[in-house]
Structures are given as structure tokens and as C-alpha cells.
Amino acid sequence: MAPLAALAALRGGSRRGSGPLYNLLGRAAVAGAPRAGALAIWDTKTAAAGEPSASRWLSTSLPALSVALKPVTPEEQEKLSHIRNIGISAHIDSGKTTTTERILFYTGRIKEIHEVRGKDGVGAKMDSMELEREKGITIQSAATYCRWKDTRINIIDTPGHVDFTIEVERALRVLDGAVLLLCGVGGVQSQSITVDRQMRRYQVPIGLEEFHEGVVDLVERRAFRFKGKAGLEIEEGPVPEELKGEVEARRAELIERVSEVDDELAELFLSEQPVGPGQLAAAIRRATIGNKFQPVFMGSAFKNKGVQLLLDGVSAYLPCPTEVNNTALDTSRDEAAVTVPCSPSGPFVGLAFKLEEGKYGQLTYMRVYSGTVKKGDFVVNSSNGRRVRVPRLVRVHSDELEDIAAASAGDIVALFGIECASGDTFTDGSVSLAMTSIRVPDPVMSVALTPKSTDQLPNFQRALARFQREDPTFTASNPNPRPPPPLQRACVVDCDVGRPKVNYRETVRRRAEFNYLHKKQSGGSGQFARVIGYIEPLPEDDSGAQSAPKFEFSNELVGNNIPPEFQPACEKGFKEAANAGALIGAPVEGVRVTLTDGAAHAVDSNELAFRLAAIGGFRAAYADAHPTVLEPIMKVEVTVPVEFQGTVMGDLNRRKGLILDSSQQQEDAILQALVPLAGMFGYSTSLRSNTQGKGEYAMEYSHHAPVTKDLQEELVVGHAKARATK
Known part of the structure; x- marks a missing residue:
């Protein structure tokens, strides 16, 4: 049975906590050079998707220039070939943190598995914030590292909720690979149709839903079953007799698909020569790194099945740091685009992609693109020219820190005691390079926030300053600061929160x-x-x-x-x-x-x-x-069962939405619309009510457009009254 057919049969599965469909994009194409490669795993029984993230893959076409930077030596290449930098991202409640928890367990980084919102009160390792464990969702990206066989894997677990999209953006900016988890129960989301076309036929499940035992690897023609406590016992054997015919048909189709994007395999395919496991695996790796193909695996993280094969796939098919092209801007040559070789012996170049205020001060997450940085070294901030010392260098394992003496090209580490902003580039001063910036959309909504007592004002001001450094989407102004959700907890400030305000123009x-x-x-x-x-x-x-x-x-x-x-x-x-x-x-x-x-x-x-x-x-x-008022217009995508399509369209029309497109995917209707942001307040509750909790939506900023005449008059009168009362 093809995975898509299996997907239709899985709708009655568990609604939460099951293993997801993984799609590991070999390089995330976010505000930099196009990324390469992909790996995917299909789940046989997974959680329902929540609100899809509005983040999207971005790419640029800057022509890279050749610069006199030190190339990677054969010895460095050998060492770096055993490093993988990956991220895990998906829709909310699709199993990102559940998957990461299993990865850490199977690689020996943690001794026990704890569930998201688990009954034991511990919670998943990567959800270290109190608010994350209370809500059962990931709010901020968390970093960790592990070793699988001879491969060292740096992992960033990112949020899935649309409100925390920037956490995904800035994490993917520094990664070589990304894990995209898709919901098997809810079906492949409409924005994933392109990926879905290539994930239909490349691995076979052994049983479905509660009868799911394992998977068949089409490359090796081997069956894997996962038994024992937490799936630690892997039973490898020949393909079951009842599946041999389907396996051979699927393998032949796999070879045909890969040969379409790989010349070496195409020669074997056209000459009808047999294709061995090594030849097929090598072709898949070449096509994956070239961003031409996405191999697919099946598994269920919640049921502890298939995660070890996922780790094998990360090692076998995803690129190491030297197999991707990292682009920087040469500020000494009118910001000409240059390619930075991932050489540990080259000039130091690192990007501060995330800031976090910890109990020991500001923690600066950094991806090292070139050279080596050591504890005690002096580095230069390219954005302001300041020369600062690195007092402490650590590897991060969720909320745990491990001191290290040095970090080199390809590493993701953290530094203490350095004042900077998210997106700043650091060098050793010998080069004038700046890594391309993270795409940050302009804010379209704000809320008024006021401390309940004047004695909390100092903490309040420190909180605003802190979040402006940490979060590139956060802006604060008087009288309309726009704080992120964790503000009150993180800074111990009791605040009155005003109604959300639309940022008109x-x-x-x-x-x-x-x-x-x-x-x-x-x-x-x-x-x-x-x-x-x-x-x-x-x-x-x-x-x-x-x-x-x-x-x-x-x-x-x-x-x-x-x-x-x-x-x-x-x-x-x-x-x-x-x-x-x-x-x-x-x-x-x-x-x-x-x-x-x-x-x-x-x-x-x-x-x-x-x-x-x-x-x-x-x-x-x-x-x-002829001045006029502009309001932010949001691009909204709504996915609902077909029987609720009319009701949902009527609701969007009442919110002054413009329906752009309506399509059907299996049993769901996909609606594309442009809706004023002011009309989207409370939409989540309304959608759940209109669809018996079965609808979901994503939205992102599109543009500003003129408001209606009556709304403009209302806004002008309101502004005049507000000024008169001051």
C-alpha cells in the first residue's frame, strides 16, 4: 500500500504525541544561498497538525565571488565529513520535540524518555522553559548535540506555532539540514504538496496504526522491526514473503525516480544493469545534496519505531558542513557576495543567530563558518567594529552547558559575556565579512503594556531592552511596546496588557x-x-x-x-x-x-x-x-473538511476577506484568501467553532491596502478624540 493510501487509512489514529512524517531538507534556504538536499520519513500513525507555521523557504541569487580564503585541507575534510547540523521544524503538535527526545535517548544523551506534557511532571528535555512545559508546546528554539555511531549531530528543535515563526527562521539560517515533520492523521498540508509528490513510494511499512511493527529499507532490501523497551532492540532480517512483490516494484520505481536526477544512476538504469545498494545509496546522496530529491522513511517516534533509521539517514544522505556553500558579504568591496570555505584553519567568521538571557548573563548562540575561536580570544563585531574578548565558550544541551576550550568551522556553540544583537557577524579582524542577515518581517500588530506598580518600572525597562536584543521581531516604543509571551515570567513584572492594536499606515x-x-x-x-x-x-x-x-x-x-x-x-x-x-x-x-x-x-x-x-x-x-489610511492585509490559508467549506467562506467574507482560490485535497478544502488583520482577531476560536475543531489556518503578512471609507472616518474620529483627551 502506498503511503498516501496508508495516510487515508490513518485518520482514526492517535490525535496526539505519535511519531511524525519527517522531511529533512539538506540545507535550509533562508535568506542566504540556496540550500541543498533532503531526507524524509513518513509516519504510520501520527499526531494531528495544529496551526501551520507561516514561515517559508527563502533564497537569494547573489553571485558568489572567489576570494583568497584558506581552502579546506584533506585532513579537515575528513574530520568535517562526520558532522551534521540539522534542525527540526513542523506544524504545532506534529511531534518535533517527541522526535528529538527519542534521538537523544537512542544516542545516549538522556537516560529516560519523558513526554511532552507528560504525566510524570518532568516534560521533554528540549522544553526547558516553565511556560513550554505548562502549555505543552515549544516556544523558543533549543539546541543540543549528540553522537550517532561515527557522526556528531548538532540539533536545533524549533517551535511549530505560527506566533514563533522567527525562531524557525533564525535557526534554519545557520543549519545545513532541516527536519520538516508533517502530520499523517491530518494529511499532508497544502503547502507541502511539492514535497508530497516525491514522498509517495520510497519505503514500505510493516503493518499500520496499532499493527505497525517496522519498515522495509528499499535500498538494502532489508526489514527492520523495533522491539523491547523503548524500541531499543532492532531486529533486522529479510523482507517478509507477503511484501516481496511490492518491495521489488517500489525499489524499481525508486531507481527510476533517482535516475531522473542523477546521471551516473541513469546510465545503469538505461542500460538495464543491476543496481546494488552502494550504487543506489551514493546516487541518493548526490541527488539529496543537490536538492533534487527527497528520500522517504517511515516511522513513529511516539511508538519508538524508525528513529534509529532516521539517524542512519542523517549520516548517509545529508551534507556535512563542507558540502554546502555559505555566502557572506565583503564590506570592503561594496558588499560583494563571497563564498566562505568551511576551513578550521581559515580566518574566523561566526554568526550570532540567537540571544538568550540566562542565569549567568547573555548567552549568544553562534554558528562558526570559518576558522577557530578559543576561550580568551579577541573577536571583532562587524556591525560596529568593536573588539571584544570571549570569556567563556560552551556547547548547549537544552538548559545544560558544557564548557569547551575551542570551536571550529562547522560547529554550533554558545558564548557568554559578549554584548551584541541577533544577526551580528564576528571575525578575527583579518577579513571584512558579514554573513547575510535573517529575514525579519515588519510588525503588523502591537499591544499596550503597562507595569501595575511604579516600583516594577526598572525591571520592566530591563525586560524590554533584553527582548529587543534577543528577538529581531520585537520592537518597543512609547506608548506601544509589543512584548513576546514569556515577558512576565522571565522578568518578574506584573503587567496590564491592553487590547491588540493594528499597525495602520x-x-x-x-x-x-x-x-x-x-x-x-x-x-x-x-x-x-x-x-x-x-x-x-x-x-x-x-x-x-x-x-x-x-x-x-x-x-x-x-x-x-x-x-x-x-x-x-x-x-x-x-x-x-x-x-x-x-x-x-x-x-x-x-x-x-x-x-x-x-x-x-x-x-x-x-x-x-x-x-x-x-x-x-x-x-x-x-x-x-488625498491622504488615506492603510491597513495590513494578511495572506490566509485555511484547511477544513469539505462539508464546512461554505460556512468558512461565509465567515471570511464577513471579515472583509477576498477569496483568491479554493481547491480540494482528498477530504479537505484548501482556501486561499486576503483578509485585513483587524478581521482576524479571534479567528482561531471562530474557526474551531465553525468546523467542530477540525479546521486549521496559517497567515502571514502580505501588504498594506486602503481601508474602507467608513472605517477611515471611524479611525480619524477616534484619533481626534484621543488627542483631545490628552
Whole structure:
């Protein structure tokens, strides 16, 4: 029975805690060079998927230049060939932490298996936060390391909930491989259709659901059964007689599929020569690292079946650090893209991809891309040029730390006592390189947070500063800080949390001119400045979003009517005016300000006068430029059983959503829609109510678009009342 058919038969399986479908992407393509390779495992009985993560694979096409960096020596290659850096990510409740717990057990890193939200009160090793163990979900990515046979594996367990997408983004940025877990009960999610096309036929289960005993390896033509306590006893033997026909048919199809993406295997296939296990495994590895193929395994982590074969697959098919291309920017050559060889003897280059405040101070997670760093070394922060000392170097095992003397290329470690921000690059000072940054979307929602007592204000301020360093998605401003969920627990601050607020924007719809004179005389030197020009909207793309920068200043002055020393003050004034529009006080985006002329006074003109004149000129023209309020529009994907499709579509329409597409996958309807963020508050509860708890959705920011006329009037009136009460 093909896995997809088995999937349809598994819907009655356990709804929580079972082993997942794994898809190990050989390199995560997140804000860097395209990643390579993939490995997948199909589960025969798995947990139901929750809300899918809105994260997505990203890639860039920067042309890498050859630079004089030290190449990897044969000795270094041999050592690095036994290292794998992988991450585990998936939808919420798909078994990421359950899988990691088994990996740590089978590799000897932990002595007992504890379940997520287990009855023993201990909880999984990788969920070390109190809030994680209370909620039974992963909130922040956690790192660990283990050894399987002769391979050292660094692992990052990432959250699955859509609210913690950035944790996935920044973890995948530094990994060579990623484990994507998909739900067998709920079916392959719509965003995984591409992967699903290649995961249908590459391993055979021995039994399904409660009768699941093991799997058959099509490469080796061997059957594996998992018995004894926690599946520690692996019984290997020949393929059962009743499965031999299906196994041979599947193996022939596997060879055919791999030959489509591997020339060496294609020659054997076309000449109808027999393909041995070694030849097939080598072809699968080449195709996996080339990101052309995803081998599939079956297993059930919760039932302790197949995890050891997963570890074998990590070693056999996923790339080591030298088999991927890491791209950096050479800041000494106009940020030209360069390839950094993973050489331990090369110049030191490391990326701080995650910060965490611990009981001993700030813990900085770092991926070492080149060279070696030792305890006591001095390193240079490329973002600010500061030279700092490394006082302590550790390997991380969830909430446990192991001191080490040095770390070299290919390692993922942590440093203590270094002040930096997430995304900073460190070098030994001999090169001017910066690793490409992590993609961080702009925030579209905020909440008001106020300490309940003034004596908690110092802790509150320290908490805000801490989270701004740790979390690139976190921004704080007065009066609208937007804290992450663990704020109150982590910093011992009792807070009043206001209603969520939508981050509206303003823009203009037509060109308007200004000719503004700022003049002030009150004895002595006065202020005099005149600015002349116009403001206009920037071009929009098909979605209605601006395709150009949010704000653009164009200096078209001819002559010296505005002296050159005052022109930067004009630009500064226009930008300052754009920070708050006249309608609701929201930032003005998608606007270009063009300065064409002006006038100055020999005595009374100065930088302040021209800055104030620019502010006045912008505001004067803004009223005539048909200003409008923009609201964030979210791209929403809803997966529901077909019988609830009409009800859900009606609910989206009531929320002013625009249905873009509707398709069917097996028994589910997949709806794609654009919905204003303001209409998505409380949607999770509504969806569960409308679908008897069977629906799920994911959303991500799409663009800002004009609000309706009645909503704009409501927002303008509300803003005016709020200003009047201050």
C-alpha cells in the first residue's frame, strides 16, 4: 500500500504525541544561498497538525565571488565529513520535540524518555522553559548535540506555532539540514504538496496504526522491526514473503525516480544493469545534496519505531558542513557576495543567530563558518567594529552547558559575556565579512503594556531592552511596546496588557505641491527658510502594495537658493514629518518628496529653520494629496473538511476577506484568501467553532491596502478624540 493510501487509512489514529512524517531538507534556504538536499520519513500513525507555521523557504541569487580564503585541507575534510547540523521544524503538535527526545535517548544523551506534557511532571528535555512545559508546546528554539555511531549531530528543535515563526527562521539560517515533520492523521498540508509528490513510494511499512511493527529499507532490501523497551532492540532480517512483490516494484520505481536526477544512476538504469545498494545509496546522496530529491522513511517516534533509521539517514544522505556553500558579504568591496570555505584553519567568521538571557548573563548562540575561536580570544563585531574578548565558550544541551576550550568551522556553540544583537557577524579582524542577515518581517500588530506598580518600572525597562536584543521581531516604543509571551515570567513584572492594536499606515493618492515659508522673528537672529516642491505616491504593484521604498526623497535643486549645508536638514525634516500623518498619526509610507526650489536668508537661515520648513511644507501639501489610511492585509490559508467549506467562506467574507482560490485535497478544502488583520482577531476560536475543531489556518503578512471609507472616518474620529483627551 502506498503511503498516501496508508495516510487515508490513518485518520482514526492517535490525535496526539505519535511519531511524525519527517522531511529533512539538506540545507535550509533562508535568506542566504540556496540550500541543498533532503531526507524524509513518513509516519504510520501520527499526531494531528495544529496551526501551520507561516514561515517559508527563502533564497537569494547573489553571485558568489572567489576570494583568497584558506581552502579546506584533506585532513579537515575528513574530520568535517562526520558532522551534521540539522534542525527540526513542523506544524504545532506534529511531534518535533517527541522526535528529538527519542534521538537523544537512542544516542545516549538522556537516560529516560519523558513526554511532552507528560504525566510524570518532568516534560521533554528540549522544553526547558516553565511556560513550554505548562502549555505543552515549544516556544523558543533549543539546541543540543549528540553522537550517532561515527557522526556528531548538532540539533536545533524549533517551535511549530505560527506566533514563533522567527525562531524557525533564525535557526534554519545557520543549519545545513532541516527536519520538516508533517502530520499523517491530518494529511499532508497544502503547502507541502511539492514535497508530497516525491514522498509517495520510497519505503514500505510493516503493518499500520496499532499493527505497525517496522519498515522495509528499499535500498538494502532489508526489514527492520523495533522491539523491547523503548524500541531499543532492532531486529533486522529479510523482507517478509507477503511484501516481496511490492518491495521489488517500489525499489524499481525508486531507481527510476533517482535516475531522473542523477546521471551516473541513469546510465545503469538505461542500460538495464543491476543496481546494488552502494550504487543506489551514493546516487541518493548526490541527488539529496543537490536538492533534487527527497528520500522517504517511515516511522513513529511516539511508538519508538524508525528513529534509529532516521539517524542512519542523517549520516548517509545529508551534507556535512563542507558540502554546502555559505555566502557572506565583503564590506570592503561594496558588499560583494563571497563564498566562505568551511576551513578550521581559515580566518574566523561566526554568526550570532540567537540571544538568550540566562542565569549567568547573555548567552549568544553562534554558528562558526570559518576558522577557530578559543576561550580568551579577541573577536571583532562587524556591525560596529568593536573588539571584544570571549570569556567563556560552551556547547548547549537544552538548559545544560558544557564548557569547551575551542570551536571550529562547522560547529554550533554558545558564548557568554559578549554584548551584541541577533544577526551580528564576528571575525578575527583579518577579513571584512558579514554573513547575510535573517529575514525579519515588519510588525503588523502591537499591544499596550503597562507595569501595575511604579516600583516594577526598572525591571520592566530591563525586560524590554533584553527582548529587543534577543528577538529581531520585537520592537518597543512609547506608548506601544509589543512584548513576546514569556515577558512576565522571565522578568518578574506584573503587567496590564491592553487590547491588540493594528499597525495602520497612511499614504497619499495624488500629487500635491508645497511652497512653504518658515519665518520667525523675536529679536536678534531669527529663523527664515522657504521650501518649494511636491509630494506624490510611489508606484504600486498588482496587489496594491508599493514596490519602491517606503519613503523616498528626491533633491532636484538647481543653484544655491538653498545652500548645500542646509539641504540635509530639509531631507531630515521631510522624513520626520512622514513619521506621523495628519489623519490618525500613523507613519506615512509609499510617498516621494521632491524638493525643487527654495530661499534662504544670509543671517536668519540655519539647519533648524529648514528642518521646520520641510515639516511645514510636507503637512501643507499632505492635506491636498488625498491622504488615506492603510491597513495590513494578511495572506490566509485555511484547511477544513469539505462539508464546512461554505460556512468558512461565509465567515471570511464577513471579515472583509477576498477569496483568491479554493481547491480540494482528498477530504479537505484548501482556501486561499486576503483578509485585513483587524478581521482576524479571534479567528482561531471562530474557526474551531465553525468546523467542530477540525479546521486549521496559517497567515502571514502580505501588504498594506486602503481601508474602507467608513472605517477611515471611524479611525480619524477616534484619533481626534484621543488627542483631545490628552
